[in-house]
Amino acid sequence: xxxxxLVVAIVAAAGFCPAMMWWNARRGRAAACCVPSRREDxxxxxxxxxxxxxxxxxxxxxxxxxxxx
Numbered sequence: 537x538x539x540x541x542l543v544v545a546i547v548a549a550a551g552f553c554p555a556m557m558w559w560n561a562r563r564g565r566a567a568a569c570c571v572p573s574r575r576e577d578x579x580x581x582x583x584x585x586x587x588x589x590x591x592x593x594x595x596x597x598x599x600x601x602x603x604x605x
Contacts, residue, residue: 580588
């Protein structure tokens with residue numbers, strides 16, 4: 537009985553990745569079986585990147601200030 541369950545588990549695991557890629561319509565695009573990220577804009581502008589960099593810098597300063605005190 538344990539052998540049968542092992543075989544069933546292996547077959548289920550082997551079929552999970554292709555089933556996930558089929559369900560997400562990712563046939564041949566992108567790698568892996570993970571759920572794709574849902575980004576609205578795939579290519580952010582320079583202003584968007586600079587704004588995000590400023591946000592990250594502010595967060596880093598907050599963390600460093602918390603550790604210093």
